[in-house]
Amino acid sequence: MNIFPLNIKNLNYMSKDKKILKDINLITSEKKITIIAGNNGSGKSTLLKILHGIIQHTSGTINWGEIPVHEVRKKQSMVFQNPILLNRTTFENIVYVAKRKNIETNESVDKIIKQLNLESIINIESKYLSGGEKQKVAIAMSIISNPKIIFLDEPTSQLDPVYKNEIENIITSLSEKNTKIFMTSHDIAQINRIGKEIIFLDDGEIIFHDKVKDFINEKGNSIIRNYVNYG
Amino acid sequence: MFSNIIETAFHLIFTLDKDLLEIISLSLRVTMSALVISIIISIPFGAFLVFYKNKFQSAIILISNTLMGMPPVVLGLIIYTLVSKKGIFGFLDILYTPTAMILAQTLLITPIIISLTYEEVYKKNKEINLLLDSLNLSNFVKLKTLIYECRFALVTVTLTGFGRASAEVGAVMIVGGNINHFTRVMTTAIAFETSRGSIELAVALGLILIFISLLITLLIRSFRRLK
Numbered sequence: 100m101n102i103f104p105l106n107i108k109n110l111n112y113m114s115k116d117k118k119i120l121k122d123i124n125l126i127t128s129e130k131k132i133t134i135i136a137g138n139n140g141s142g143k144s145t146l147l148k149i150l151h152g153i154i155q156h157t158s159g160t161i162n163w164g165e166i167p168v169h170e171v172r173k174k175q176s177m178v179f180q181n182p183i184l185l186n187r188t189t190f191e192n193i194v195y196v197a198k199r200k201n202i203e204t205n206e207s208v209d210k211i212i213k214q215l216n217l218e219s220i221i222n223i224e225s226k227y228l229s230g231g232e233k234q235k236v237a238i239a240m241s242i243i244s245n246p247k248i249i250f251l252d253e254p255t256s257q258l259d260p261v262y263k264n265e266i267e268n269i270i271t272s273l274s275e276k277n278t279k280i281f282m283t284s285h286d287i288a289q290i291n292r293i294g295k296e297i298i299f300l301d302d303g304e305i306i307f308h309d310k311v312k313d314f315i316n317e318k319g320n321s322i323i324r325n326y327v328n329y330g
Numbered sequence: 331m332f333s334n335i336i337e338t339a340f341h342l343i344f345t346l347d348k349d350l351l352e353i354i355s356l357s358l359r360v361t362m363s364a365l366v367i368s369i370i371i372s373i374p375f376g377a378f379l380v381f382y383k384n385k386f387q388s389a390i391i392l393i394s395n396t397l398m399g400m401p402p403v404v405l406g407l408i409i410y411t412l413v414s415k416k417g418i419f420g421f422l423d424i425l426y427t428p429t430a431m432i433l434a435q436t437l438l439i440t441p442i443i444i445s446l447t448y449e450e451v452y453k454k455n456k457e458i459n460l461l462l463d464s465l466n467l468s469n470f471v472k473l474k475t476l477i478y479e480c481r482f483a484l485v486t487v488t489l490t491g492f493g494r495a496s497a498e499v500g501a502v503m504i505v506g507g508n509i510n511h512f513t514r515v516m517t518t519a520i521a522f523e524t525s526r527g528s529i530e531l532a533v534a535l536g537l538i539l540i541f542i543s544l545l546i547t548l549l550i551r552s553f554r555r556l557k
């Protein structure tokens with residue numbers, strides 16, 4: 100299933116008479132981690148949700164290689180900034196997703212639990228988990244179905260350095276196993292550590308789309324320069 | 331005198347007085363029947379309203395919220411006019427029967443359970459809808475998940491309905507008629523026994539109602555903690 104290139108043409112999104120995304124045009128074949136960055140309110144989370152299909156864009160087209168959008172949708176998952184878990188144990192949360200995705204639960208769930216070191220919290224109700232633990236469970240739920248694409252909306256923004264490092268390692272390892280990652284982040288050090296390419300949005304428009312190292316060294320655009328210097 | 335009344339009331343309770351048990355048993359049968367019918371209708375319907383947004387949704391919620399505060403005697407009067415001999419449902423011949431009392435209590439608590447279910451499911455949907463959308467689930471699966479996720483809150487809602495139904499007197503008095511050994515329930519018996527000066531049985535029934543109310547409050551508190 101070749102999802103590349105991702106081709107976005109004239110994409111617009113309006114909410115309550117406000118243009119959130121303005122004429123987004125983009126072609127990318129980057130297979131590892133694409134960072135979507137921008138100041139607050141620039142539209143990065145909205146773009147992520149539109150790519151995932153949980154928000155419908157107002158106009159424009161999105162094409163994933165030659166694959167029909169509804170087929171790609173089945174191969175995607177998303178992790179949110181505030182991890183959303185069901186009011187159940189860690190195990191039951193993972194099993195819930197596995198069943199909805201028609202996955203043979205026993206082996207796959209055990210594998211994910213080991214992969215993400217969730218053994219110690221497997222029988223704990225989600226409401227008693229720490230922020231980092233919740234985020235790990237949310238990632239486990241998102242990867243149980245072996246998705247081709249994962250969207251991560253600031254997955255480490257509320258985590259301490261230890262959990263941040265652990266989650267980054269998980270994300271990097273997923274990208275190395277041919278999972279395409281789209282991730283929003285404000286953390287320049289993190290973007291530099293794990294990002295391969297970056298899409299930078301300002302007020303709903305793409306003002307930069309290239310390699311992360313070029314973004315870090317960008318001198319011409321004052322918005323990007325400020326973002327990099329203060330990020 | 332007061333201590334004598336209390337003593338006699340406790341005596342009736344602890345000796346398992348036949349009349350007292352009969353009244354309690356009918357009360358519980360009527361209330362539980364109304365509750366079961368009501369939750370079968372109201373919980374799926376209240377949850378359904380969260381999902382299927384259309385022009386009728388807000389009107390239904392408005393009507394349901396309005397009916398929550400409807401005086402039971404008015405409801406009793408409406409049911410009376412409908413099921414009395416000259417009413418359009420007179421052919422059912424259910425006036426002054428436990429069936430009419432079940433109908434009255436069901437209609438009394440259904441708007442309450444619908445409104446409270448809607449609120450709980452609405453809140454939960456706001457909390458987890460991104461996850462459910464992300465999993466690309468059908469509305470039916472989402473609905474089932476949301477009802478399950480609200481399970482503790484919905485037990486509280488159910489207990490609230492039970493409390494409201496078991497404490498009701500006006501409507502069941504009108505449509506049940508408070509007939510001895512047939513439609514006499516705790517609340518109507520308390521009203522009747524007090525009016526004829528047989529205060530001991532009324533106090534005994536009152537104590538049991540207070541005990542049920544306490545039990546419901548404790549259950550609601552423990553389910554709120556679970557939630």
